[in-house]
Amino acid sequence: MTWTERVKQLLPGAGFILGVGTFLAFLAPYQTHHLGWPLVWFYWTGLIAWGALCGEIGGRLLQRFVPGWPDWISYPLISLAISVPVTAAVLTLQALLGDPHPLDGWPVVLFFVWVVSAGITFLTWLIDRTKRTGQTAEPVIARTLTDKLPVRLRTAELHALQSEDHYLRVHTSAGDALILMRLSDAIAAASALEGEQTHRSWWVARSAITDARRDGSQAVLTLKGGIEAPVSRANVPKLREKGWL
Numbered sequence: 001m002t003w004t005e006r007v008k009q010l011l012p013g014a015g016f017i018l019g020v021g022t023f024l025a026f027l028a029p030y031q032t033h034h035l036g037w038p039l040v041w042f043y044w045t046g047l048i049a050w051g052a053l054c055g056e057i058g059g060r061l062l063q064r065f066v067p068g069w070p071d072w073i074s075y076p077l078i079s080l081a082i083s084v085p086v087t088a089a090v091l092t093l094q095a096l097l098g099d100p101h102p103l104d105g106w107p108v109v110l111f112f113v114w115v116v117s118a119g120i121t122f123l124t125w126l127i128d129r130t131k132r133t134g135q136t137a138e139p140v141i142a143r144t145l146t147d148k149l150p151v152r153l154r155t156a157e158l159h160a161l162q163s164e165d166h167y168l169r170v171h172t173s174a175g176d177a178l179i180l181m182r183l184s185d186a187i188a189a190a191s192a193l194e195g196e197q198t199h200r201s202w203w204v205a206r207s208a209i210t211d212a213r214r215d216g217s218q219a220v221l222t223l224k225g226g227i228e229a230p231v232s233r234a235n236v237p238k239l240r241e242k243g244w245l
Contacts, residue, residue, distance in 0.1 A: 030112055149179065153176075158171075158208075163182075168181045196242070199230045218232060
């Protein structure tokens, strides 16, 4: 990874830290307004940065030792884990600034730090959830194709398209159907999926392939459900380059 790519990767996190730190500096909760500018800004931005680092470490440890824990457990645990080192940082800073907290006041400081930590962790969860939703969203097949299918096949996984004279056989995870449509139009409707035209009368979705073999001068792709799709000799180099064969 080049340094420019690394910088691009770090920018969103840095922007989040600066944004939240600046917001809290203006808000100046827990009587931190007496610090004045720019010290109050460095105070909150530094604490948010320290908390973000602790949260990153805590998240990685959870993924390593207890992977698969649901969000409703892992994120609250991370917020609690963040609170301890951030509380230590607050107590240290207050002592350095000449306003140390008495020992019996430490639990109160820990509670207020956890309130801020829980709010920021919840915001982080919302951002992470949005990212995951965007990454796992299924590609959409145009309705010009799905509307021609029987209702039972409209939400099924598309495996292949096979031209049969003036008709088109649509192979899916829930079965197949014969519809009146040109292969070229159906391929355009399925352009959101990763797939290739393997033969003048066949289009195949990459996710449907389970095996590939040579059959003389041609190749044959075995798909889910046992369907076999031919690969014309002209398409062999292209599919081999893509790693299909």
